[in-house]
Amino acid sequence: MVIPVHDVNPVRRTPWVTYALIAANLAVFLSMPGMAGSLTGEGGLAQQCGLQAYLDHWAAVPQELIHHQLPRLVPTGDTGVGPRGPGCVIAPPDYDKSPELSVLTAMFLHGGWLHLLGNMLFLWIFGNNVEDRMGRLRFLLFYLVCGYASAYGFALTNADSAAPLIGASGAIAGVLGAYLVLYPRARVWVLVPFLIFLPLRLPAWIVLGLWFVLQAFYSAGQGVTDTGTVAYVAHVAGFVAGMLLAWPLRRGTPPPPEPRGILFGRQARPARRTW
Incomplete structure (x- = not known):
C-alpha cells in the first residue's frame, strides 16, 4: 500500500470547491457527538x-x-439499565427522515479522525486538478453524483443491511477515477512503507490503478459498513462512476507538465524522464 502526498500537476485557478468540501467535512465532523476529542470515534457508553x-x-x-x-x-x-445491563434507550423516532437525502448528509460524516484525514488527503491531492478541468459547478455536481452512485451501488449489494453508511470515500473515489482518466501520466509522490517510508515518484496510473485493484479485491469479500469495517463496494462503484463521467473530457485535457525543479529537496534533472 502506498500513501500519496503530492502530485506534480499544477492548476490554472484556485480550487475553491475542493477547499470548501474539505472545510465542510471538517466542520460537520467537529459537530458530531464526541468526535472532536476522539482519534477513532470510540468512547464511553453515553458517547x-x-x-x-x-x-x-x-x-x-x-x-x-x-x-x-x-x-x-x-x-x-x-x-x-435494562434486563441485560446498561445500554442505549430506544424509542420511536421523533423526526422525519428522507432516505434519498440521507445519502447527501452521509457524505459529510466520518467515523473518526483517521477516517476523515485519510479521505481529505486524497481529495486535497487529486480534487484540485479534476475541478480545474471540469470547472467549479460541474465538479461539485460530479462529486455529488459519484457519492450517490457509490451509496446506491453498495446498497444494491447489501439491500438488507441496517448498518449506517458514512463517509466521503465514495465521492472521492469518483474523483480518483476521473483523475486516472484525465491525467494517467501525471507524476505522484508517494510514501512506500518498507522498513521506513521511502519517497517515490510514480505515474498516476500505477498509484490509482493499484488503489482500485485493492478495493476491487477487498470488495470480493465481506463488504459491510459496521464499526471497524469498510464499504469497499462503494469505493468501486464511485471509482467506476467517476471514470465514466470523465471519459468524454479526456481528449481535450492537456497533458501534465514534465516534473522539473526542486522536488522533495532534490534537484530534478530537466532532460531525464523518470517513472
Whole structure:
C-alpha cells in the first residue's frame, strides 16, 4: 500500500470547491457527538449512544435506500439499565427522515479522525486538478453524483443491511477515477512503507490503478459498513462512476507538465524522464 502526498500537476485557478468540501467535512465532523476529542470515534457508553442516535438520523442505511422502510424504534441518545445491563434507550423516532437525502448528509460524516484525514488527503491531492478541468459547478455536481452512485451501488449489494453508511470515500473515489482518466501520466509522490517510508515518484496510473485493484479485491469479500469495517463496494462503484463521467473530457485535457525543479529537496534533472 502506498500513501500519496503530492502530485506534480499544477492548476490554472484556485480550487475553491475542493477547499470548501474539505472545510465542510471538517466542520460537520467537529459537530458530531464526541468526535472532536476522539482519534477513532470510540468512547464511553453515553458517547456511543449519542453517536448511534446521530448516525441513525443522518447516515444512509442500505435497507432504507432500497426498501424505503424506516425503523420503528431508534436510539434516543440516552442511556439506561435494562434486563441485560446498561445500554442505549430506544424509542420511536421523533423526526422525519428522507432516505434519498440521507445519502447527501452521509457524505459529510466520518467515523473518526483517521477516517476523515485519510479521505481529505486524497481529495486535497487529486480534487484540485479534476475541478480545474471540469470547472467549479460541474465538479461539485460530479462529486455529488459519484457519492450517490457509490451509496446506491453498495446498497444494491447489501439491500438488507441496517448498518449506517458514512463517509466521503465514495465521492472521492469518483474523483480518483476521473483523475486516472484525465491525467494517467501525471507524476505522484508517494510514501512506500518498507522498513521506513521511502519517497517515490510514480505515474498516476500505477498509484490509482493499484488503489482500485485493492478495493476491487477487498470488495470480493465481506463488504459491510459496521464499526471497524469498510464499504469497499462503494469505493468501486464511485471509482467506476467517476471514470465514466470523465471519459468524454479526456481528449481535450492537456497533458501534465514534465516534473522539473526542486522536488522533495532534490534537484530534478530537466532532460531525464523518470517513472
